[in-house]
Amino acid sequence: MSVLGFALLAALVLAGALVVVLSENVVHAAVALAFTFFFVAGLYVLLGSPMLAVIQFAVNAAAIPILTIFIIMTTQSRRVRPASGAFYLIATVLAGAFLFGLWGFLGAPQTAFRAVSPEGLGARLLSVTLLPFEVASVLLLLAMVGAIVLARRLEK
Numbered sequence: 001m002s003v004l005g006f007a008l009l010a011a012l013v014l015a016g017a018l019v020v021v022l023s024e025n026v027v028h029a030a031v032a033l034a035f036t037f038f039f040v041a042g043l044y045v046l047l048g049s050p051m052l053a054v055i056q057f058a059v060n061a062a063a064i065p066i067l068t069i070f071i072i073m074t075t076q077s078r079r080v081r082p083a084s085g086a087f088y089l090i091a092t093v094l095a096g097a098f099l100f101g102l103w104g105f106l107g108a109p110q111t112a113f114r115a116v117s118p119e120g121l122g123a124r125l126l127s128v129t130l131l132p133f134e135v136a137s138v139l140l141l142l143a144m145v146g147a148i149v150l151a152r153r154l155e156k
Helices: 002-022 026-046 050-075 085-107 118-125 130-155
Strands: none
Touching: 002 026, 026 050, 050 118, 050 130
16 A cells, blocks of 8 residues: 555656646646645655654645745746746756666665654754755745845836
């Protein structure tokens, strides 16, 4: 049953990701992104990591799409121009490079990974990976502020 559930959730994640990428309406893309993150949380549950599923649901499936919809409604930019042919060429090359790297990674000998308790995950996040986590959050904040500034500038 878990293999069937995993295949179903993986197919839903891929379908949601395709809707996000191919949708011309940004609001529809943001809602599809929320569903995609929700299905990823389901994958984490099936893989035996309920703590990571809760974090995925709370942060990615709830907060990020709501913030994205808030930004869309604030800037009132709901339509996206269709992509050019060069975009699809670049996306295909990058997807191919990713799949090639994934194929190489899966072919490498795998080491068993040990289970981490929520306390251990929190201690690691607040010690070893604190600086990269904060840098990534500041960069995401700057990107959102920059997008709002550019959208406001285009309005005038």
